[in-house]
Amino acid sequence: MGLPAGLLDAGYTRLVRPVLFRSHGGDPEAIHEQLISLLAGVGSAGPVRALTRLVAGSAGRSARVAGIDFPSRVGLAAGLDKDASAVLAWRGLGFGFAELGTVTGRAQPGNDRPRVFRLRASRALVNRMGFNNPGAAAVAATLAARNVYRGNGAAGLPVGISIGKTKVVDLADAVEDYLTSLRLLAPHADYVAVNVSSPNTPGLRSLQDAGALSGLLTTLVRESAARASLAAEGSSQGAGPRPEGWPSAGEGAGPVPVFVKVAPDLTWGQLDEVLATCEDAGAAGVIATNTTLAREGLAPADQHLAGEAGGLSGAPLTARAREVVGYVAAHTALPVMGVGGIMTADDAMALFDAGADLVQLYTGFIYGGPGLAAAVNARDTERQEP
Numbered sequence: 001m002g003l004p005a006g007l008l009d010a011g012y013t014r015l016v017r018p019v020l021f022r023s024h025g026g027d028p029e030a031i032h033e034q035l036i037s038l039l040a041g042v043g044s045a046g047p048v049r050a051l052t053r054l055v056a057g058s059a060g061r062s063a064r065v066a067g068i069d070f071p072s073r074v075g076l077a078a079g080l081d082k083d084a085s086a087v088l089a090w091r092g093l094g095f096g097f098a099e100l101g102t103v104t105g106r107a108q109p110g111n112d113r114p115r116v117f118r119l120r121a122s123r124a125l126v127n128r129m130g131f132n133n134p135g136a137a138a139v140a141a142t143l144a145a146r147n148v149y150r151g152n153g154a155a156g157l158p159v160g161i162s163i164g165k166t167k168v169v170d171l172a173d174a175v176e177d178y179l180t181s182l183r184l185l186a187p188h189a190d191y192v193a194v195n196v197s198s199p200n201t202p203g204l205r206s207l208q209d210a211g212a213l214s215g216l217l218t219t220l221v222r223e224s225a226a227r228a229s230l231a232a233e234g235s236s237q238g239a240g241p242r243p244e245g246w247p248s249a250g251e252g253a254g255p256v257p258v259f260v261k262v263a264p265d266l267t268w269g270q271l272d273e274v275l276a277t278c279e280d281a282g283a284a285g286v287i288a289t290n291t292t293l294a295r296e297g298l299a300p301a302d303q304h305l306a307g308e309a310g311g312l313s314g315a316p317l318t319a320r321a322r323e324v325v326g327y328v329a330a331h332t333a334l335p336v337m338g339v340g341g342i343m344t345a346d347d348a349m350a351l352f353d354a355g356a357d358l359v360q361l362y363t364g365f366i367y368g369g370p371g372l373a374a375a376v377n378a379r380d381t382e383r384q385e386p
């Protein structure tokens with residue numbers, strides 16, 4: 001039995017959060033880095049089990065989506081664990097899956113600091129991180145060192161890996177850059193998320209245009225299928241050679257499902273094209289949404305930060321994300337992961353009601369702590385029971 005979600009919530013928001021938000025001179029990125037390195041230390045089974053007992057009062061409601069078994073329907077959104085170092089901690093904090101990254105083909109530093117801002121009165125963040133990450137090869141090595149391979153359950157939850165474009169790579173060469181990441185990371189991923197919706201890499205969002213998206217997705221889906229049949233051949237030949245990067249016998253069967261993450265700022269017409277392209281190319285599902293370029297819904301106290309470049313997340317995104325998830329669910333049979341402005345368990349239920357099969361948290365986790373994942377799990381389980 002875990003702590004009741006309400007107690008966890010109060011403990012975090014009244015005791016832990018004020019300390020966290022004030023530490024490091026209030027620099028959100030510095031405290032983030034410290035917490036991730038703390039969580040990265042949570043590697044062994046013992047501490048993970050203890051965390052699980054404390055936090056995961058309700059294990060959540062399981063679901064099978066895109067052929068993957070999720071122990072609960074609430075996951076960690078991309079961007080929180082960019083280098084995958086804390087991969088073993090997320091199940092213990094109440095999550096049913098974790099989307100790591102975004103990872104790019106080459107290592108890169110991201111934008112200059114400061115690049116993330118807290119808009120406290122609005123329960124929001126603005127970020128322009130710009131895909132700071134150690135590159136696909138380093139992230140693959142991190143996951144290999146923790147024995148995290150597709151389908152082997154080593155992380156205690158399904159692992160998604162978000163891939164994006166290296167900044168210095170021309171848009172014209174983007175497909176090759178994404179392919180590099182896919183090849184290196186697919187052995188460690190239960191699904192791959194193709195990020196074409198971050199506002200912080202120049203030109204990236206133009207990869208949502210039908211022509212560009214079609215080329216990118218078709219190539220990635222084809223590569224994923226080719227690798228799966230190579231792996232199957234390898235295993236049917238017993239100890240036959242495996243393609244490089246497939247050292248584990250535990251990888252799941254079949255191609256790695258490829259999800260596509262979209263921006264909340266698309267028009268319905270653009271979204272129609274994205275969905276048609278996803279279906280035609282054989283994508284496994286849609287993740288809606290990334291951060292927004294809009295600045296609506298900010299509290300007066302945060303107006304001075306409205307001009308900071310970057311993507312806005314958190315409470316101001318709640319309504320738009322719900323609208324987009326509803327639209328996507330109504331216009332495609334593909335599975336949908338809903339993300340954007342989930343600040344309470346009710347917000348998560350509203351995204352499920354709008355048609356999401358799974359949901360993800362980022363900003364709500366920063367403001368609400370692990371109690372939010374626990375509360376979503378509890379409500380989701382409760383609603384399932386008659």
Ligand SMILES: Cc1cc2nc3c(=O)[nH]c(=O)nc-3n(C[C@H](O)[C@H](O)[C@H](O)COP(=O)(O)O)c2cc1C
Nearest residue numbers: 077078079101102127289290313314340341362363
């Ligand atoms: C600081 C920060 C970094 C992020 N980095 C990424 C990223 O690397 N890749 C990605 O797909 N989304 C990234 N996101 C977007 C989140 O995954 C999520 O889609 C968005 O924040 C909306 O959800 P939220 O309102 O719950 O935060 C980032 C968000 C924040 C706040």
